[in-house]
Amino acid sequence: xxxxxxxxxxxxxxxxxxxxxxxxxxxxxxxxxxxxxxxxxxxxxxxxxxxxxxxxxxxxxxxxxxxxxxxxxxxxxxxxxxxxxxxxxxxxxxxxxxxxxxxxxxxxxxxxxxxxxxxxxxxxxxxxxxxxxxxxxxxxxxxxxxxxxxxxxxxxxxxxxxxxxxxxxxxxxxxxxxxxxxxxxxxxxxxxxxxxxxxxxxxxxxxxxxxxxxxxxxxxxxxxxxxxxxxxxxxxxxxxxxxxxxxxxxxxxx
Ligand code: PEP
Numbered sequence: 001x002x003x004x005x006x007x008x009x010x011x012x013x014x015x016x017x018x019x020x021x022x023x024x025x026x027x028x029x030x031x032x033x034x035x036x037x038x039x040x041x042x043x044x045x046x047x048x049x050x051x052x053x054x055x056x057x058x059x060x061x062x063x064x065x066x067x068x069x070x071x072x073x074x075x076x077x078x079x080x081x082x083x084x085x086x087x088x089x090x091x092x093x094x095x096x097x098x099x100x101x102x103x104x105x106x107x108x109x110x111x112x113x114x115x116x117x118x119x120x121x122x123x124x125x126x127x128x129x130x131x132x133x134x135x136x137x138x139x140x141x142x143x144x145x146x147x148x149x150x151x152x153x154x155x156x157x158x159x160x161x162x163x164x165x166x167x168x169x170x171x172x173x174x175x176x177x178x179x180x181x182x183x184x185x186x187x188x189x190x191x192x193x194x195x196x197x198x199x200x201x202x203x204x205x206x207x208x209x210x211x212x213x214x215x216x217x218x219x220x221x222x223x224x225x226x227x228x229x230x231x232x233x234x235x236x237x238x239x240x241x242x243x244x245x246x247x248x249x250x251x252x253x254x
């Protein structure tokens with residue numbers, strides 16, 4: 001299975017800076033890397049159109065993801081961006097349920113489930129994020145916590161609709177902290193989650209990828225990316241530095 005590497009730029013870069021970083025990353029990529037690794041960038045909404053124009057006119061093999069999407073399709077929802085609008089911009093992926101959305105913007109499972117559905121209806125692959133807080137990790141209750149996030153966030157999905165899905169384990173204590181989860185931690189949780197998802201009606205072994213995110217850097221990427229259990233990584237901070245991001249991509253043993 002092709003590994004996927006997603007760079008989440010969060011609330012950083014205006015559209016001109018975003019174009020520069022895209023070009024820098026693209027320039028440093030080994031030839032034909034896209035045949036072996038799927039590379040996805042997730043900029044702010046304001047940069048998507050500019051990046052999409054560069055990608056399509058220069059025929060770059062980098063794909064785009066949104067960082068968020070509205071739970072609504074259209075209507076009187078000031079400030080929202082719909083999945084249909086994103087699809088017109090040739091977005092392939094959409095991050096949903098990122099812990100920063102869950103904790104800072106009070107996004108609950110019900111809303112996240114709606115967002116997953118809006119993306120699927122528009123043929124955009126959801127990058128569904130889940131993960132425990134330090135409290136659940138320390139108390140040992142993280143399995144229950146995660147099971148609930150998976151069951152509620154991916155509720156009611158139908159096999160005939162879910163073409164592809166990315167499921168990203170992002171323990172909150174590892175995001176932006178420099179504290180990376182151990183390979184043992186990651187494999188334990190991804191195994192647990194794969195087992196839950198394998199019993200869901202939408203399960204399709206070939207079309208669901210299980211990835212990890214949380215302080216991934218060139219120093220730890222090799223171990224994580226070359227594990228057979230882990231299909232890729234979601235990279236925050238290090239994706240804002242072209243050299244670091246490309247070094248993470250190069251860590252995949254081809
Ligand atoms: C993220 O934003 O999803 C993330 C994993 O961030 P960082 O790599 O900075 O921990």
